[in-house]
Amino acid sequence: MSVAKQLAYRLNLLLGRFQSLIILLLLYFLWTEVSRSTGQFAGLTSTELVSYILLVHLLRPVVFGSLSAGVADEINQGIFSTYLIKPMSHFWFCYWRELGERTVLFGAATIEVLIIAFLIKPTMPLTVAGWGLVLFFISLLIAHFLYVLLSYCIHLLAFWSREATGLRFLYYWLVEFSSGAYFPLHIVAPAALLLLKILPFNLMLYTPVMLFLGKVPADTLLSIILSQFGWLAVAVILTAVIWKRGLRRYSGEGI
Amino acid sequence: MKYLRVWKQLTNCAFSTYASNRIESATFLAAKLMRFGFLGLMIISLFRFTATFAGYTRYEALLFFLTFNLVDVLSQALFRGIYLFARDVNRGNFDFALTKPVSPLFLSLLRLTDILDIIFLIPIIGLLLYVITQLAIPITVAMMLRFIFFLAVGFIISVSIHILSAVMTLWTLESDNVIWFYRRATVVGAFPPEILAPGWQLFFTFVLPIILMMSFPAKALLGILTPPQTFTALAVAAFFFGGSLLLWRASLKHYSSASS
Incomplete structure (x- = not known):
């Protein structure tokens, strides 16, 4: 149904993809420009920089989603009540519903990356292999669920306040930038990098992509994956607590 | 004067909404910041x-970034109403705009003033003035006037694009x-246009004139805008503004009020 919904509004889908494509092109030109004279920038070669932005573009729909039907809106409008009488977990219902949208967007992103790759013919450095590749996929899977859980938590805050849209907007931009979707995080000053590393969002895109590029020192691999598992556990507990407490406050207002 | 009074009243209403939430x-x-x-x-x-970045120094690159923010935030502050236009049309609320004794275009564009963006303009203008004082070249009154003139040109193009969106x-x-x-x-306008390939520079100058709107004012201030570029900017602004108004009128005739 989510796929059908995406394809029903074709102009919106097309314009949405054009938005992403423009950002991709802009980032491509930006990182090509900064590495033009020396062939490298901030420890990454031109090829690695291009690979970084293409991978980010490809992995965006895998990691980031929109919880398309708007859980917070459903809570505020009372539509949420209908889920309480259904014999299924609300979280998993939202998850599978969103997966349809993600599938369409991932398909579109793949085509876009192939077109760009055809035009610019980058050499994708596949420096990871064997266990490195396995770690990359594990890291990506954790990043995916970490985003889903934290995003779900933000939506559930609607149990406490009708004014949750601003918070979601704030969360959106925080994740966009501190996940490394716009720039490799290590280009910022050490103090800012420390702050970004404390937050869990760097584990969503920056970490998997750097793993794929083979830019993570071997001695830190284990600690990074453990850190991802740690944050995932925190997100699971947080979701359970917010869900339980939120349900107690829910009054079905708006039915 | 009538339109100013209407806008003032709409802004008062918007202020109440923001103050109550x-x-x-x-x-x-916080998200905008x-x-x-x-x-x-x-x-x-x-x-x-x-x-250097695309041949520009740090403060010159920041000038492009802050000029982009100024044009962008000012447009959003005034024309936030257009973001509600699709919903109004789909729910049939646009019919009410047609029955009021003011231009429906005026009402659709300016029905919601974004107070937060008005507040946001203060640090942007402050930082912009600071960056201008840090530029390596001496800034004259004539350069500042050119900057303001091209900001106005950019703003006209921005109005046109908002109208085209409604169309x-x-x-x-x-x-x-x-x-x-x-x-x-x-966001393309946040960076010096020279980072783009020539074909894309043309696209973002003539088809979707973001470079004209957001980069030309900064270039005018830096004194690197040529006379042909100046005429191009004026011609494109006139074309977009005139074209958007004509299309708006044609669209109103096409509007069937089917949703109401």
């Missing part, structure tokens, strides 16, 4: 590894993404 307003403002801060951080960070909504009924597409694309 204080948490929402605070978090939205965060987006601004992160993009600024990204540009400043580039200069940790390079002395698209009237024709397609599913185009709330048109304005979001424009919003996302404007």
